[in-house]
Amino acid sequence: MVTRAGIVVTGTEVLTGRVSDRNGPWLAEQLRRLGVDVGHVVVVGDRLDDLRAALDFLAGTGVALVITSGGLGPTADDLTAEVVGDWQGRPLSVDPALEQRITAVVERLAARRGWRVDPDATAAGVRKQARVPDGATVLEPVGTAPGLVVPPAEGRSGPTVLVLPGPPSELQGMWDDAVAAEATARALSGRSELRQQTVRLWGTLEAQLAATLREHEDELAGLEITTCLREGELEIVTRFAPDAQPAYDRLGAVLAEEYADTLFSTGPTLDDLVAGAFADRGLTVATAESCTGGLLAARLTERPGSSAWVLGGVTAYANSAKQQLLDVPASVLAEHGAVSPEVATALAEGARARFGADIGVGITGIAGPGGGTADKPVGTVHLCVAGPDGSELRALRLPGSRSAVRERSVTRAMHLLRATLLGGPPA
Amino acid sequence: MVTRAGIVVTGTEVLTGRVSDRNGPWLAEQLRRLGVDVGHVVVVGDRLDDLRAALDFLAGTGVALVITSGGLGPTADDLTAEVVGDWQGRPLSVDPALEQRITAVVERLAARRGWRVDPDATAAGVRKQARVPDGATVLEPVGTAPGLVVPPAEGRSGPTVLVLPGPPSELQGMWDDAVAAEATARALSGRSELRQQTVRLWGTLEAQLAATLREHEDELAGLEITTCLREGELEIVTRFAPDAQPAYDRLGAVLAEEYADTLFSTGPTLDDLVAGAFADRGLTVATAESCTGGLLAARLTERPGSSAWVLGGVTAYANSAKQQLLDVPASVLAEHGAVSPEVATALAEGARARFGADIGVGITGIAGPGGGTADKPVGTVHLCVAGPDGSELRALRLPGSRSAVRERSVTRAMHLLRATLLGGPPA
Numbered sequence: 037m038v039t040r041a042g043i044v045v046t047g048t049e050v051l052t053g054r055v056s057d058r059n060g061p062w063l064a065e066q067l068r069r070l071g072v073d074v075g076h077v078v079v080v081g082d083r084l085d086d087l088r089a090a091l092d093f094l095a096g097t098g099v100a101l102v103i104t105s106g107g108l109g110p111t112a113d114d115l116t117a118e119v120v121g122d123w124q125g126r127p128l129s130v131d132p133a134l135e136q137r138i139t140a141v142v143e144r145l146a147a148r149r150g151w152r153v154d155p156d157a158t159a160a161g162v163r164k165q166a167r168v169p170d171g172a173t174v175l176e177p178v179g180t181a182p183g184l185v186v187p188p189a190e191g192r193s194g195p196t197v198l199v200l201p202g203p204p205s206e207l208q209g210m211w212d213d214a215v216a217a218e219a220t221a222r223a224l225s226g227r228s229e230l231r232q233q234t235v236r237l238w239g240t241l242e243a244q245l246a247a248t249l250r251e252h253e254d255e256l257a258g259l260e261i262t263t264c265l266r267e268g269e270l271e272i273v274t275r276f277a278p279d280a281q282p283a284y285d286r287l288g289a290v291l292a293e294e295y296a297d298t299l300f301s302t303g304p305t306l307d308d309l310v311a312g313a314f315a316d317r318g319l320t321v322a323t324a325e326s327c328t329g330g331l332l333a334a335r336l337t338e339r340p341g342s343s344a345w346v347l348g349g350v351t352a353y354a355n356s357a358k359q360q361l362l363d364v365p366a367s368v369l370a371e372h373g374a375v376s377p378e379v380a381t382a383l384a385e386g387a388r389a390r391f392g393a394d395i396g397v398g399i400t401g402i403a404g405p406g407g408g409t410a411d412k413p414v415g416t417v418h419l420c421v422a423g424p425d426g427s428e429l430r431a432l433r434l435p436g437s438r439s440a441v442r443e444r445s446v447t448r449a450m451h452l453l454r455a456t457l458l459g460g461p462p463a
Numbered sequence: 464m465v466t467r468a469g470i471v472v473t474g475t476e477v478l479t480g481r482v483s484d485r486n487g488p489w490l491a492e493q494l495r496r497l498g499v500d501v502g503h504v505v506v507v508g509d510r511l512d513d514l515r516a517a518l519d520f521l522a523g524t525g526v527a528l529v530i531t532s533g534g535l536g537p538t539a540d541d542l543t544a545e546v547v548g549d550w551q552g553r554p555l556s557v558d559p560a561l562e563q564r565i566t567a568v569v570e571r572l573a574a575r576r577g578w579r580v581d582p583d584a585t586a587a588g589v590r591k592q593a594r595v596p597d598g599a600t601v602l603e604p605v606g607t608a609p610g611l612v613v614p615p616a617e618g619r620s621g622p623t624v625l626v627l628p629g630p631p632s633e634l635q636g637m638w639d640d641a642v643a644a645e646a647t648a649r650a651l652s653g654r655s656e657l658r659q660q661t662v663r664l665w666g667t668l669e670a671q672l673a674a675t676l677r678e679h680e681d682e683l684a685g686l687e688i689t690t691c692l693r694e695g696e697l698e699i700v701t702r703f704a705p706d707a708q709p710a711y712d713r714l715g716a717v718l719a720e721e722y723a724d725t726l727f728s729t730g731p732t733l734d735d736l737v738a739g740a741f742a743d744r745g746l747t748v749a750t751a752e753s754c755t756g757g758l759l760a761a762r763l764t765e766r767p768g769s770s771a772w773v774l775g776g777v778t779a780y781a782n783s784a785k786q787q788l789l790d791v792p793a794s795v796l797a798e799h800g801a802v803s804p805e806v807a808t809a810l811a812e813g814a815r816a817r818f819g820a821d822i823g824v825g826i827t828g829i830a831g832p833g834g835g836t837a838d839k840p841v842g843t844v845h846l847c848v849a850g851p852d853g854s855e856l857r858a859l860r861l862p863g864s865r866s867a868v869r870e871r872s873v874t875r876a877m878h879l880l881r882a883t884l885l886g887g888p889p890a
Contacts, residue, residue, distance in 0.1 A: 055693065061477075061483060074478060075510070075513045076517060078506075093520040112677065145668070244581060244588075262476065264476040325757075330756075330758065334758040334778075348788070350778070351764070353769075357775040357818055360817065390787065
């Protein structure tokens with residue numbers, strides 16, 4: 037029997053897309069590691085009835101735990117603690133000691149930034165944040181909002197509700213306390229292990245894989261296989277209970293055999309592989325970017341410890357910058373244009389030379405929406421990875437919006453780095 | 464009477480956070496522009512029962528339209544068309560002309576990339592994608608998957624379901640057709656205008672604003688006010704029907720009066736303001752980034768047309784790069800360390816000089832998780848904006864993870880650019 041949880045992400049700013057939700061996916065992954073399965077994440081605006089409807093819905097799916105994020109601030113649109121307390125049959129009252137601790141946090145915050153704070157005005161908001169459902173466990177605030185663990189009132193049934201704040205750093209900062217709380221442990225007491233394995237292919241059509249999976253359907257009972265295609269990478273994620281391990285081993289063998297020429301990972305992501313290759317081989321890298329404007333450098337440096345292999349990069353939008361900072365010859369720019377294989381090569385070589393790196397990556401292209409011509413339409417991108425043993429060039433014609441072309445260019449550059457450093461399916 | 468819609472985002476890869484959902488927010492914003500209110504976005508994995516439960520839940524909230532994204536691929540975990548057809552009482556059958564068109568798309572896709580395609584194997588997947596519920600409207604594929612508009616079967620009631628593919632470019636590419644379809648128009652026939660206005664403050668505590676809103680509560684009837692605090696910016700978004708315009712005008716006046724010293728926008732985002740200031744004043748900018756690794760350059764160049772004012776930037780992780788590409792003196796690095804106001808200033812001036820830009824931005828700091836010391840803990844960041852009339856420095860101590868420190872540094876740099884270019888609340 038699988039233990040299930042549901043997630044409610046509150047906030048009109050999330051529902052309307054002004055802020056993208058990072059809590060739902062983060063919570064789902066934490067729960068999976070605990071052996072808890074998530075069936076639904078419901079995003080709901082700051083409205084009483086809509087929030088209640090979401091709680092009713094998840095309770096109806098039989099979950100043992102509901103986790104909410106957001107709606108714990110001092111303004112009137114922050115409703116979550118009140119709604120959850122009421123929904124669990126636990127009336128709220130102010131916790132005076134908590135109220136004092138929140139007041140101290142607010143005053144410190146304002147003082148640090150030199151902002152106006154008017155204690156009479158802020159007191160009502162702070163008092164609201166210190167209201168706790170009867171019998172709930174308080175999770176100490178990381179920002180100003182406390183979290184809550186709210187089990188159903190005595191004599192009632194239904195899920196326990198974990199109430200967490202919206203800002204991801206606050207939510208993540210109180211997660212360990214939330215899991216350790218006795219009421220949470222009780223709600224999740226029946227959980228068992230839930231395994232997950234991933235295989236990644238580069239250069240296989242989804243319809244081709246579908247045929248393979250159909251052919252072997254009978255051998256794969258007990259596996260929940262989901263496939264996802266993005267930017268040319270076909271990701272196959274399988275979840276299963278421990279007793280289905282032999283079926284998974286069979287699937288792994290089938291994929292390894294039938295897709296030997298496109299399988300590039302049995303776990304690590306593209307970014308893991310590239311970072312690992314630099315670290316293991318003691319190589320350094322520098323970038324020279326035009327249309328991607330620093331996105332490749334930002335992606336490479338996202339990883340902790342990347343300063344050991346990333347020396348830096350240049351974003352050279354202007355031609356003068358390409359010449360002066362990366363030594364792209366004016367004659368090459370004049371003869372071939374800034375978007376050309378010749379300039380991609382000169383950028384990669386320039387980055388190598390200027391930063392003294394083992395590997396240089398050059399990207400030049402037309403991300404749009406303007407700047408395209410009949411010869412070089414929007415989406416034309418040239419990539420070059422240059423190293424001590426020569427260079428690899430790719431000429432791409434990418435579909436999509438400005439931001440899609442930029443992101444795809446960076447992903448293709450990462451694959452070209454992977455193939456150059458590690459072999460495997462050609463990028 | 465407000466017309467409401469619900470959104471179902473399918474895909475285990477979204478539910479588990481391997482892919483972040485961009486469709487829910489995009490669809491919610493399109494619907495708002497059409498005057499349609501969204502109460503819930505439900506994210507659901509690739510499971511029959513969970514998808515059905517989500518449809519039942521949204522129908523129960525009384526929506527006129529449900530939009531699904533994803534689950535239209537050729538593999539067995541792609542269930543949406545089948546589930547929706549069944550749920551609406553409309554059995555599916557293969558549309559042979561559509562099947563031929565999809566086959567042609569798959570062959571073209573494989574040929575362009577030189578990937579293996581085995582027509583016998585892919586035929587089953589393609590046939591699956593060409594299955595259409597009886598009486599549904601087909602929306603022509605942008606990738607390989609067609610969209611569908613599926614009204615309830617004759618004699619049934621309930622919402623019409625718009626079935627759209629998961630890849631954002633495919634979904635967005637068929638949106639106009641989806642809205643223009645007769646069944647969609649019928650479902651949304653009752654809609655009316657829904658206005659939205661935004662005010663942005665920098666330097667106001669949320670609890671302070673809460674007090675103001677409480678004080679004026681009686682004058683603000685008919686307004687749905689939501690506030691969101693992120694990275695120090697307090698965003699106040701208000702939605703209202705046209706007859707509540709006078710109440711909104713009153714709110715606008717109250718905010719303009721009481722927060723004259725922190726209000727920096729009555730609409731445009733921080734990024735809009737900064738880009739507009741560069742464009743209007745004919746100024747150019749260049750960046751020199753250490754801990755943010757290119758993120759500021761990437762953010763500035765995200766905007767179409769930014770090549771007119773962004774000349775470029777250098778990501779200088781290694782000290783040697785700071786010296787050689789940005790002329791940071793070795794003596795300054797040795798005396799003050801790479802993370803210091805002196806180096807931030809030298810970076811900003813170096814970027815200005817090397818790119819010949821009007822404005823230079825320098826960022827240096829410790830994003831963590833390693834590299835902190837007692838004097839300079841993780842989160843220590845120095846910013847400098849240098850221009851023809853001198854420079855502005857900020858010393859920050861930012862909380863959070865590596866990626867939070869990087870993002871916050873970039874946002875603070877954008878605010879420093881805003882305040883330098885436009886005045887308003889000091890960053």
